[in-house]
Amino acid sequence: MKDMELEEMRAQINLLKEMLDKQSIVNNHLLQQSMKAKVSTIHRQGWKGVACGLVAIVAFAFNYVLGSLSLPFVIASILLMLFCIIGTWHCHTPLNDRDLMGQDIHTTARAFSLVKRRYNFWLHYITPTLTIPWILWFCHDFIHSSNIPREFAKPTMIAFCISACIGGLIGYMWHRKVVNACDEAVRQLEES
Amino acid sequence: MNQEQEFSELVHRHKSTIYTVCYMFSKDNDEVQDLFQDILTNLWTGFGTFRGEAQQKSWVWRVALNTCISVERKKKKRPQSAQLSMDIDLYADDDNDILQVQALHKRINSLGLVDRAIILLWLEDMSYEEIGAIMGITSRNVGVKLFRIKERLKQMKDK
Structure with missing residues (x-):
């Protein structure tokens, strides 16, 4: 083996040891492990939302079969759920890149920031815009439904209000979880 | 202590x-x-x-x-x-240092387990006696193995 190649290999091994001394390779590994975990947390919340949307679609269809809700309302509700499912997928697309962890730090941080921005946009603008009319339409449909006995109307409405509050709270907690994970990821990337 | x-x-x-x-x-x-x-x-x-x-x-x-x-x-x-x-590939990077380390890894990784150990020790500037003591072989055997490893690495470089 030529001396030059030997020296080259010696230089490479010294370089590796230097990088390990500075912990740059190990820190990079730890950082990537952490980012992987954050992405996994964020996607898990998304899947929960999608699952709820699918269950809601089945529930609406079931209610239509029972005759409790009108066809236009059920169709609109199903379309709304599909829109929310697609919206959830859209919010998560920046983190779907398989090469995300191979990108530079700034690109990865931008991806997390974009997910956070999209989630906040949904919470502050899209959710109130869609939810309020839907609730009003639901109440209207419910009041004018001839298939619900009068004595069950009030308890059903109370149950609906409580469910809506609990559902809203859970949804907000999932939202906060995603936003916090994004903030934490960006903070770690900026510090590295 | x-x-x-x-x-x-x-x-x-x-x-x-x-x-x-x-x-x-x-x-x-x-x-x-x-x-x-x-x-x-x-x-x-x-x-x-x-x-x-x-x-x-x-x-x-x-x-x-x-x-x-x-x-x-x-x-x-x-x-x-x-x-x-x-x-996740740690070495998915354009940094020159990482590429050099990757080149080293590629060369040494193609060797057998014992050969890999011997070349690493030799690159650490250890004597044949020290390498032999670590690997549990004679220093003469170290010399022979090193010669063969260098030939293999040389052929690798020439390809």
């Missing part, structure tokens, strides 16, 4: 050596960490035996290499299963 403090100092002093060996035997991030932990465990187990400064480096090398070689041999005997998690 108690035993734990001495051991911590030993690990701190030879950490880059241990990691170098781990990275030369595996490119998988999780496996590297596992190898590192196994080596630390073996070092702690045998720590009471070696306290002299002169032998320490050789001893650390021996434990690290033997641990990596035996793990690699066990891996070859076990049927390989597909990994569940996506492995």
Whole structure:
């Protein structure tokens, strides 16, 4: 083996040891492990939302079969759920890149920031815009439904209000979880 | 200074050596960490035996290499299963330093386990006697093996 190649290999091994001394390779590994975990947390919340949307679609269809809700309302509700499912997928697309962890730090941080921005946009603008009319339409449909006995109307409405509050709270907690994970990821990337 | 403090100092002093060996035997991030932990465990187990400064480096090398070689041999005997998690390539980088390390890894990785250990020790400027003591072979055998390893590496470079 030529001396030059030997020296080259010696230089490479010294370089590796230097990088390990500075912990740059190990820190990079730890950082990537952490980012992987954050992405996994964020996607898990998304899947929960999608699952709820699918269950809601089945529930609406079931209610239509029972005759409790009108066809236009059920169709609109199903379309709304599909829109929310697609919206959830859209919010998560920046983190779907398989090469995300191979990108530079700034690109990865931008991806997390974009997910956070999209989630906040949904919470502050899209959710109130869609939810309020839907609730009003639901109440209207419910009041004018001839298939619900009068004595069950009030308890059903109370149950609906409580469910809506609990559902809203859970949804907000999932939202906060995603936003916090994004903030934490960006903070770690900026510090590295 | 108690035993734990001495051991911590030993690990701190030879950490880059241990990691170098781990990275030369595996490119998988999780496996590297596992190898590192196994080596630390073996070092702690045998720590009471070696306290002299002169032998320490050789001893650390021996434990690290033997641990990596035996793990690699066990891996070859076990049927390989597909990994569940996506492995992130640490070396997916354009940085020149990383590319150089990658080149080293590629060259050494193509060698057999024992050859890999010998070339690493030789690159550490260890004498044939020291290499022989670590690997448990004669210094003459080290010379013969090194000659063959260099020829193989030379052919690799020429391709």
